[in-house]
Amino acid sequence: AQTVTQSQPEMSVQEAETVTLSCTYDTSESDYYLFWYKQPPSRQMILVIRQEAYKQQNATENRFSVNFQKAAKSFSLKISDSQLGDAAMYFCAYRSASGANSKLTFGKGITLSVRP
Amino acid sequence: EAQVTQNPRYLITVTGKKLTVTCSQNMNHEYMSWYRQDPGLGLRQIYYSMNVEVTDKGDVPEGYKVSRKEKRNFPLILESPSPNQTSLYFCASSLSGGRRPQHFGDGTRLSIL
Numbered sequence: 001a002q003t004v005t006q007s008q009p010e011m012s013v014q015e016a017e018t019v020t021l022s023c024t025y026d027t028s029e030s031d032y033y034l035f036w037y038k039q040p041p042s043r044q045m046i047l048v049i050r051q052e053a054y055k056q057q058n059a060t061e062n063r064f065s066v067n068f069q070k071a072a073k074s075f076s077l078k079i080s081d082s083q084l085g086d087a088a089m090y091f092c093a094y095r096s097a098s099g100a101n102s103k104l105t106f107g108k109g110i111t112l113s114v115r116p
Numbered sequence: 117e118a119q120v121t122q123n124p125r126y127l128i129t130v131t132g133k134k135l136t137v138t139c140s141q142n143m144n145h146e147y148m149s150w151y152r153q154d155p156g157l158g159l160r161q162i163y164y165s166m167n168v169e170v171t172d173k174g175d176v177p178e179g180y181k182v183s184r185k186e187k188r189n190f191p192l193i194l195e196s197p198s199p200n201q202t203s204l205y206f207c208a209s210s211l212s213g214g215r216r217p218q219h220f221g222d223g224t225r226l227s228i229l
Protein backbone atom coordinates (compact mmCIF):
# COMPACT_ATOMS: atom_id res chain seq x y z
CA ALA A 1 0.00 0.00 0.00
CA GLN A 2 1.12 3.50 -0.70
CA THR A 3 1.81 5.95 2.10
CA VAL A 4 2.35 9.69 2.12
CA THR A 5 4.27 11.41 4.90
CA GLN A 6 4.23 15.06 5.82
CA SER A 7 6.45 15.26 8.85
CA GLN A 8 6.07 18.97 9.64
CA PRO A 9 2.69 19.72 11.22
CA GLU A 10 3.14 23.50 11.07
CA MET A 11 5.22 26.09 9.29
CA SER A 12 5.36 29.84 9.23
CA VAL A 13 6.61 32.25 6.60
CA GLN A 14 6.99 36.01 6.35
CA GLU A 15 4.88 37.68 3.70
CA ALA A 16 6.78 38.00 0.38
CA GLU A 17 9.28 35.31 1.43
CA THR A 18 9.64 31.78 0.06
CA VAL A 19 8.67 28.63 1.91
CA THR A 20 9.07 24.95 1.09
CA LEU A 21 6.68 22.27 2.34
CA SER A 22 8.05 18.74 2.48
CA CYS A 23 6.41 15.50 1.44
CA THR A 24 7.73 11.98 1.02
CA TYR A 25 5.87 8.94 -0.19
CA ASP A 26 6.34 5.23 -0.46
CA THR A 27 5.24 3.11 -3.39
CA SER A 28 6.37 0.15 -5.44
CA GLU A 29 4.70 1.52 -8.56
CA SER A 30 6.54 3.29 -11.34
CA ASP A 31 3.65 5.26 -12.78
CA TYR A 32 1.59 7.55 -10.56
CA TYR A 33 0.54 11.13 -9.94
CA LEU A 34 1.32 13.47 -7.11
CA PHE A 35 -0.73 16.45 -5.99
CA TRP A 36 -0.69 19.32 -3.57
CA TYR A 37 -4.06 20.49 -2.28
CA LYS A 38 -4.76 23.65 -0.33
CA GLN A 39 -7.48 23.79 2.32
CA PRO A 40 -8.21 27.32 3.53
CA PRO A 41 -10.42 28.00 6.58
CA SER A 42 -13.45 27.73 4.29
CA ARG A 43 -12.37 24.01 4.16
CA GLN A 44 -12.65 23.72 0.40
CA MET A 45 -10.12 21.38 -1.18
CA ILE A 46 -8.31 23.32 -3.89
CA LEU A 47 -5.87 21.68 -6.26
CA VAL A 48 -2.62 23.65 -6.26
CA ILE A 49 -0.37 21.64 -8.51
CA ARG A 50 -0.01 18.21 -10.10
CA GLN A 51 3.03 16.18 -11.11
CA GLU A 52 3.07 13.12 -13.34
CA ALA A 53 5.75 10.64 -12.28
CA TYR A 54 6.90 9.89 -15.81
CA LYS A 55 7.71 13.56 -16.40
CA GLN A 56 11.15 14.62 -15.25
CA GLN A 57 10.36 18.29 -15.47
CA ASN A 58 9.08 19.80 -12.25
CA ALA A 59 5.58 21.26 -12.44
CA THR A 60 5.05 24.99 -11.98
CA GLU A 61 1.90 27.04 -11.49
CA ASN A 62 2.58 30.74 -11.09
CA ARG A 63 4.13 31.18 -7.60
CA PHE A 64 3.90 27.46 -6.84
CA SER A 65 6.47 24.94 -7.96
CA VAL A 66 7.51 21.46 -6.94
CA ASN A 67 10.79 19.67 -6.48
CA PHE A 68 10.07 16.12 -7.57
CA GLN A 69 12.80 13.61 -6.77
CA LYS A 70 11.51 10.26 -7.99
CA ALA A 71 14.40 8.14 -6.77
CA ALA A 72 14.20 9.68 -3.31
CA LYS A 73 10.38 9.57 -3.39
CA SER A 74 10.22 13.20 -2.41
CA PHE A 75 7.73 15.82 -3.57
CA SER A 76 8.14 19.23 -1.97
CA LEU A 77 6.11 22.36 -2.69
CA LYS A 78 7.76 25.75 -2.96
CA ILE A 79 5.67 28.87 -2.55
CA SER A 80 7.39 32.03 -3.72
CA ASP A 81 6.45 35.57 -2.78
CA SER A 82 4.13 34.30 -0.05
CA GLN A 83 0.85 36.12 0.37
CA LEU A 84 -1.57 36.33 3.27
CA GLY A 85 -4.06 34.32 1.23
CA ASP A 86 -1.62 31.40 1.14
CA ALA A 87 -2.32 30.72 4.81
CA ALA A 88 -4.05 27.33 4.85
CA MET A 89 -3.57 23.65 5.45
CA TYR A 90 -1.70 21.93 2.64
CA PHE A 91 -2.04 18.27 1.80
CA CYS A 92 0.26 16.17 -0.31
CA ALA A 93 -1.50 13.32 -2.11
CA TYR A 94 -0.64 10.28 -4.22
CA ARG A 95 -2.74 8.63 -6.91
CA SER A 96 -1.91 5.45 -8.76
CA ALA A 97 -1.97 5.48 -12.55
CA SER A 98 -3.33 1.94 -12.66
CA GLY A 99 -6.20 0.06 -11.12
CA ALA A 100 -9.88 0.76 -10.94
CA ASN A 101 -9.83 2.93 -7.85
CA SER A 102 -8.55 6.43 -8.53
CA LYS A 103 -8.11 6.90 -4.80
CA LEU A 104 -6.10 9.78 -3.48
CA THR A 105 -3.84 8.81 -0.57
CA PHE A 106 -3.26 11.90 1.56
CA GLY A 107 -0.61 12.92 4.02
CA LYS A 108 -1.64 14.32 7.38
CA GLY A 109 -1.32 17.89 6.19
CA ILE A 110 0.71 20.90 7.21
CA THR A 111 -0.68 24.17 8.52
CA LEU A 112 1.01 27.17 6.93
CA SER A 113 0.74 30.57 8.54
CA VAL A 114 1.85 33.78 6.84
CA ARG A 115 3.14 36.65 8.97
CA PRO A 116 2.38 40.16 7.69
CA GLU B 117 -20.85 25.97 -13.45
CA ALA B 118 -19.08 22.64 -12.92
CA GLN B 119 -19.47 21.60 -9.34
CA VAL B 120 -19.89 18.90 -6.74
CA THR B 121 -22.71 19.70 -4.33
CA GLN B 122 -22.98 18.18 -0.88
CA ASN B 123 -25.86 18.54 1.55
CA PRO B 124 -26.12 19.30 4.34
CA ARG B 125 -23.06 21.42 5.08
CA TYR B 126 -23.48 20.93 8.81
CA LEU B 127 -25.42 18.41 10.85
CA ILE B 128 -25.62 17.69 14.54
CA THR B 129 -27.49 14.53 15.41
CA VAL B 130 -27.67 11.74 17.96
CA THR B 131 -26.34 8.23 18.09
CA GLY B 132 -28.40 5.72 16.17
CA LYS B 133 -30.49 8.12 14.10
CA LYS B 134 -30.09 7.22 10.44
CA LEU B 135 -28.82 9.99 8.20
CA THR B 136 -27.90 10.52 4.57
CA VAL B 137 -25.41 12.96 3.14
CA THR B 138 -26.16 13.68 -0.49
CA CYS B 139 -23.60 14.30 -3.21
CA SER B 140 -24.37 15.40 -6.74
CA GLN B 141 -22.08 16.36 -9.63
CA ASN B 142 -22.98 18.00 -12.94
CA MET B 143 -19.88 17.05 -14.94
CA ASN B 144 -20.94 13.59 -16.13
CA HIS B 145 -18.08 12.03 -14.18
CA GLU B 146 -17.90 8.26 -13.95
CA TYR B 147 -15.81 8.13 -10.79
CA MET B 148 -17.09 9.33 -7.42
CA SER B 149 -15.68 8.89 -3.95
CA TRP B 150 -16.26 9.72 -0.30
CA TYR B 151 -13.52 10.75 2.12
CA ARG B 152 -13.49 11.63 5.77
CA GLN B 153 -11.06 14.11 7.26
CA ASP B 154 -9.92 13.83 10.86
CA PRO B 155 -7.28 15.91 12.65
CA GLY B 156 -3.83 14.40 12.34
CA LEU B 157 -5.02 11.76 9.88
CA GLY B 158 -5.56 13.65 6.65
CA LEU B 159 -8.31 12.42 4.36
CA ARG B 160 -9.15 8.76 4.10
CA GLN B 161 -11.33 7.09 1.50
CA ILE B 162 -14.59 5.53 2.69
CA TYR B 163 -16.20 4.23 -0.52
CA TYR B 164 -15.87 4.80 -4.20
CA SER B 165 -17.86 4.16 -7.37
CA MET B 166 -16.56 3.55 -10.85
CA ASN B 167 -19.96 4.05 -12.48
CA VAL B 168 -23.67 3.44 -12.01
CA GLU B 169 -24.31 0.36 -9.84
CA VAL B 170 -20.55 -0.18 -9.34
CA THR B 171 -19.33 0.60 -5.83
CA ASP B 172 -16.55 -0.71 -3.62
CA LYS B 173 -15.00 -0.19 -0.22
CA GLY B 174 -12.19 2.20 0.45
CA ASP B 175 -9.93 2.22 3.47
CA VAL B 176 -12.46 2.99 6.22
CA PRO B 177 -15.87 1.65 5.12
CA GLU B 178 -17.15 0.35 8.47
CA GLY B 179 -20.45 1.93 9.50
CA TYR B 180 -21.18 3.44 6.09
CA LYS B 181 -23.21 2.52 3.02
CA VAL B 182 -23.40 4.04 -0.42
CA SER B 183 -25.44 3.65 -3.56
CA ARG B 184 -25.04 4.78 -7.14
CA LYS B 185 -28.37 4.52 -8.92
CA GLU B 186 -27.76 7.53 -11.12
CA LYS B 187 -24.50 8.75 -12.56
CA ARG B 188 -24.73 12.18 -10.98
CA ASN B 189 -25.61 11.12 -7.41
CA PHE B 190 -23.60 9.25 -4.79
CA PRO B 191 -25.21 9.46 -1.34
CA LEU B 192 -23.42 8.41 1.85
CA ILE B 193 -25.63 6.63 4.35
CA LEU B 194 -25.00 6.21 8.05
CA GLU B 195 -27.60 3.73 9.19
CA SER B 196 -26.74 3.85 12.89
CA PRO B 197 -24.32 6.73 13.45
CA SER B 198 -21.92 6.61 16.37
CA PRO B 199 -19.75 9.34 17.94
CA ASN B 200 -16.61 8.00 16.22
CA GLN B 201 -18.18 9.02 12.92
CA THR B 202 -18.02 12.67 13.93
CA SER B 203 -15.88 14.08 11.16
CA LEU B 204 -15.62 16.30 8.10
CA TYR B 205 -16.79 14.49 4.99
CA PHE B 206 -15.92 15.21 1.38
CA CYS B 207 -17.41 13.91 -1.82
CA ALA B 208 -15.22 13.98 -4.92
CA SER B 209 -15.68 13.13 -8.58
CA SER B 210 -13.59 12.83 -11.71
CA LEU B 211 -13.46 11.30 -15.13
CA SER B 212 -11.94 7.84 -15.03
CA GLY B 213 -8.18 7.61 -15.02
CA GLY B 214 -5.56 8.55 -12.46
CA ARG B 215 -4.39 11.71 -14.20
CA ARG B 216 -7.81 13.32 -14.12
CA PRO B 217 -8.10 15.88 -11.33
CA GLN B 218 -10.70 15.18 -8.68
CA HIS B 219 -13.29 17.84 -7.98
CA PHE B 220 -14.29 18.13 -4.35
CA GLY B 221 -17.50 19.25 -2.75
CA ASP B 222 -17.39 21.88 0.00
CA GLY B 223 -17.53 19.34 2.80
CA THR B 224 -20.10 18.27 5.38
CA ARG B 225 -19.38 18.67 9.07
CA LEU B 226 -21.11 15.86 10.99
CA SER B 227 -21.34 15.80 14.77
CA ILE B 228 -22.77 12.65 16.34
CA LEU B 229 -23.66 13.11 20.00
